[in-house]
Amino acid sequence: MLAAGVFIQHISADNGVPFDDINTSYAKKEIIDLYNRNILTGTSNTKFSPTQSITRAEFITVLDRLLKLDPALSPVSPYTDVAKSAWYYGWIQAAVQLELANGTSATTFAPAKAVTRQEAAVWIAKALKQTNTATAAQTNFKDRQQIASWASAAVAKVNDRGVMKGDNSGNFRPADPITRQETAVLMDRVLQHTSWAAELESNPDKRIVIGWQYGLTTAQFENHVLQSNVNTLSPRWYYVGKTGAVTDSTDASLVTWAKKNKKQVWAMVGNRSDQEATHQMLLSTxxxxxxxxxxxxxxxxxxxxxxxxxFENVAAEDRVYLTSFITLLAEKMRSLDVILSMDVSPDLGTDWTEAFDYAALGKQVNYMVMMGYDEHYDGSQVPGSNASLSYDQKAVNTILKVVPSQKVILALPLYNRDWTLNQKGTVLSSQYITLPEQNQIISSYASRPVWNPSLGQYVAGYSKQAIKHTIWIEDGRSLITKYNLAVTKKLAGVAYWYIGGESSDVWSSLRNAEKFYDYTF
Incomplete structure (x- = not known):
């Protein structure tokens, strides 16, 4: 017999009843149905333990499964009491990454602690996106004064929607533990709600997801793409020189593979950041x-x-000529019935972006890709994030003033920087790192990341040979916050620089985000 709280995936059940201890449970029918849906499982091969309190780890797992999420096996976690080897690790990570649940402190989640009824109300409200406080007027529960302020709106909301009710005496009992059979009833009530059930069966909206090829062979690139949610490939095949001549490095096999796997190919056209050669090309008709x-x-x-x-490092004086070139190219692409997209940097009021006339370019291209990274870069005098949420919010808000949201794609980083600092916190140097390299550093030095909600990132520090290092972490959770920005702003999609720089776990996190943020409960 297995320890209580361990979820077992059953394959078959004798006589249609998977557990031998539920015949007298008022939730027998619900338990069987949810078991058959792979939402609820038992505490052993034969026991469900209906009257036993459900733990925080168990309840979160049930909610994740209800929402059809996958475990998120991110190597970055702030919780000291959630072991990576624990069966519930990925389920807790999935919920935390989507802000569906928080720990009991910045460093603890208390996975084995029983869930109270008011905690359950908060988690259900978040999972079903029922967090609008407008309907949280008051409840009529006799013990409503005992409901914590942080839970009162959620309790009122889930009560109003018929998911959680009080007892026969008119009390809600907010601090009481919720049992496993009660949990079954709550999940069943969600599924009995016709529109919610339909939403849970729906497929996410199709958004553009670009993956740039860099540093990988075609075979390696294809292998990484198959593990991802990328649907649009952008290999670095073409470069324009000063005479307008274009170098051709096309690998036709990738085009064939893309068509077979129902992916699009938007080949990248670069200028090698050569300002003078670009100037000569743009200046000449x-x-x-x-x-x-x-x-x-x-x-x-x-x-x-x-x-x-x-095109990067374009001179400010070439602003009009760049627009003329893109206008000409857009006309040609329209005649061929193909897509023209263009990468632009955030407008920080410097010469680096002066050449980009957002409004004029936005009228010509099908899509403008906002490169939401390099907020702090090699040579920055102040250490900081490669792509904080606030940085990307400002970049997106700026371009949306002149370009329709359905034409904007937000590009996110699959790379980072490890900052070396002196005792005063001044930059000594920074090192370019991939996400696996970042994760290895955090693991090797047992760094404990701290979540910064304003940045939408974990921050971790460590010392190497008495030298201080700081990393503003990019992981599944940070990428989800930026993906949510694209969804909230109704952008056309997202892009990732670059495929091969990621740790494989980010894709399950981003698939969860695609699914959850498209639910309209």
Whole structure:
């Protein structure tokens, strides 16, 4: 017999009843149904323990399964009492990453602690997006004064929606533990709500998800894409020189593979950040036409679905010429019925972005990709995040003033920086790191990350040879906060620089986000 609280995935049940201790339970029918749906499981191979209190870890697991989420096996966790080897680790991570649940403190989750009725109300309200306080007027429970202030709105909401009710004496009993059979009844009530049940069976809306190829062979790139939620591939195949001539590094096998796997290919077109060569090309009508015609020929030759223009370090004085070039290229792409997208940097009021006329370019291209990273970069005098939530919010809000949201894609980083600081916190240096490298550092030095809600990131520090290091972490949770920004602002999608820089766990986290943020309960 297994320890209480361990969830077992049953395959079959004798006589249609999976547990031998539920015949007298008032929730027998609900328990069997939820077991068959793989939402509820037992405390052993034969026992459900209906009157036993349900733990925080168990309740979160049930909610995750109800929402059809997957365990999120992120290596980054703030909780000292949630072991990575624990059966509930991924389920707790999935809920915490989506802000469906919090710990009992910044460093503890108390997975084995019994869930109280008011805690259950809060978690259910969050899971069903019933957090609007407008309907939280008052409840008629006799013991309503005993309901904690942080739970009162949720209790009123789930009571109003018929999910949680009081006892026969008119009390809610907010501090009482909730039992496993009570939990079964609550989950069943959710599924009996027709519109909620339909939402849980629906598929997420299709958004553009671009993955850029960098540093990987075609075979490696394809393998990483198959593990991801990427539906649009952007390999770095073309570069435009000063005469408008375009270098061609196309791998036609990737186009064939993409079509077979129902992915689009928007090949990247770069300028190698060569400001002078770009200036000469943009200034010359002949060179601009050469570039446009050669790019059009490549699109037709290889059957591409689109292009992704990535011109960086363009001189401010070339602002008008860049717009003219994009206008000409957009007209040609429209004639071929293919997509033209363009990468732009956040407008920080510097010469780096002066060449980008957001409004004018936005009228020509199908999509503008906002590169929401490099907030702090190699050479920055002040250490900080590579892509904080506030930084991306400002970048998106700025471009949305002149470009429709359905034309904007937010690009997110699958890389980071490890900052080396002196005793005063001044930058000594920074090192470019992939997410697996970041995670290895955190693990090796047993760093305990602290979540910063304003940044939408964990921050962790460690010392190496008496030298202080700080990392503003990119992981499933931080990427989800930025993905949610794209959903909230109704953007066309997201992009990731670059495929191969990620740790594999981020994809399950992002799939959870795609699913949960599309629910409209």
């Amino acid at each position: 002949t060179a601009r036409n050469t570039a446009v015609n050669q790019l059009a020929a490549l699109v037709s030759k290889y059957g591409l679905d689109g292009l992704n223009i990535d």
